[in-house]
Amino acid sequence: MPIHHYAPALLPCKLCGEGFDHHQAATDPALTTCPTCGQTVTRIGIQTSHTPKLLHPLSVSEAKNLGFTVFKKTSAGEFERQ
Ligand SMILES: [Zn+2]
Known part of the structure; x- marks a missing residue:
């Protein structure tokens, strides 16, 4: 399952810092709010390769x-x- 990288709209977020990773299927809709603090987030990248x-x-x-x-x-x- 790819790792989606998200960054909160206001940096740095007190709860999630400069962003967070979220495991979800590539076909799932991108998160629009931070599950931790609830503020708007932007997806900044998807890591599909398994390191x-x-x-x-x-x-x-x-x-x-x-x-x-x-x-x-x-x-x-x-x-x-x-
Ligand atoms: Zn947050």
């Missing part, structure tokens, strides 16, 4: 699985692709 939350440093194999190119610093001070 994996990294709880620990990636191992080389995990990084490769995620499509990263892994480089290892060699003793000669150069970087070698693994």
